[in-house]
Amino acid sequence: MRYLILTAILLSAIPARAGAPPQHSIRPIHTYSIVSRDPETGLLGVAVQSHWFSVGSVVTWAEPGVGAVATQSLANPAYGPRGLDLMRSGLDAGEALHALLTADEGAAVRQVAFIDNNGNVAAHTGAKCIESASHITGDGYSVQANLMANDRIVPAMAAAFEESDGDLAERMMAALEAAQREGGDIRGKQSAAMLIVAPRNTGKPWVDRVLELRIEDHPTPIVELRRLLTIHRGYEEMNRGDLALETGDFKKARDHYKEATRLIPGNPEVMFWHAVTLATSGGAKESIPIFAELFAVDSTWRETLRRLQKPEIIPNDDEGTALIEQILEQTR
16 A cells, blocks of 8 residues: 555656656755754744745645655745645655655756654755755754855754754744845845644644744744744734633633733734723723723724623623723723
């Protein structure tokens, strides 16, 4: 059975004269990237930066419970879905990558990295990739780059990933930032992406796709990716606060909203829900300065506050009405 699966996918990967994707599917994505797996959570991730528009649409591939792929240099995007197909069928990262390279007449210009759900890693830097081009594989990760300013980029990425603390997103971010500090892509900067998926497929894509950030075109995409990652963390705290509210744990909700406010200060959405949580959990007095600051910037939030009674976020009774009127009166 394993031989039959491998043969079928190999036949689908042989190039055009011999079956490969049409030439227009090949993209000159010269870049630096990382694929990785968190040994504690099992999360799988891939992150990338390039002087190319919308790099994430070509390079980054991941599937919960299966693996992650980065395909770059003169990139064949088919390595993403086909690599995931092979790993899903039972091949490990090395076997899957070897199978596709064997069938690819353009292997010499490819740079590809696979990681599977068990943390097995495989990488390939073709002999004709544009210098400086190399890769380093380590325990649960691979970093790779081509058309770099110098040969320090890949070692710097590996060291940053291994030495950094925090969750998988933070460690991959550290690797990208290290690459840029060392000079990065010789052509400059344009786009970046980060994709993280769950260690198992629950059948709920909104849960299994843990993080997906893409900067399509920006003068400093790594800086922008860091900014968006911080905002993502803030909204994750908001989500945790919402869940705590649903279970009636107002103290936990307040703590989560407070942390969201710390991460993204001045964000009106965060300010509003932080204040609402305070007001509905015995902290109406504490909520007034937050509401006042928010309403002074944009008065439409006053009407938004009124609309929270119908869904009973604020009690849809006389007490809830009195609370809203108190807030609106004290923030005039």
